[in-house]
Amino acid sequence: MIFNAMDLRGDGEISFHEFRLALDSLEIFLSAPACKWFFSDLDKEGTGTITYDDFEAAMRENVFNTLATQEACHAKPLLTVSERVTPRTTPRKVAPEPEPPEPDPDAPPGILDP
Numbered sequence: 001m002i003f004n005a006m007d008l009r010g011d012g013e014i015s016f017h018e019f020r021l022a023l024d025s026l027e028i029f030l031s032a033p034a035c036k037w038f039f040s041d042l043d044k045e046g047t048g049t050i051t052y053d054d055f056e057a058a059m060r061e062n063v064f065n066t067l068a069t070q071e072a073c074h075a076k077p078l079l080t081v082s083e084r085v086t087p088r089t090t091p092r093k094v095a096p097e098p099e100p101p102e103p104d105p106d107a108p109p110g111i112l113d114p
Contacts, residue, residue, distance in 0.1 A: 002055075003056075006018055006019065008021065012051065013047075013049035013050065013051055014049060014055070015048075015049055016036075016049075019035070020035055023035065041058075042054055042055065044057065
């Protein structure tokens, strides 16, 4: 589910651009070097994309560490892992970016106009 939300093109891989958009939408603002490091840490094969297998492995590792920490601290579990999430098989359609409006020749020059 989370992977599918980040995979905007619906091609089964998360590009760096999709990854950055997902972090921004979650209001996780990282510096460019930190974001690149985080992305490359998830991109286990070094392909320049995060596959579902990469993403699942990272999530399982984090869930395992969380559950192990809770057990070691005798804490009440926050979550349990009961089923495997499977990737979406149908591609998601992404709307193209809108074209910028044509400048109005009769409008007075703006602040950013040359």
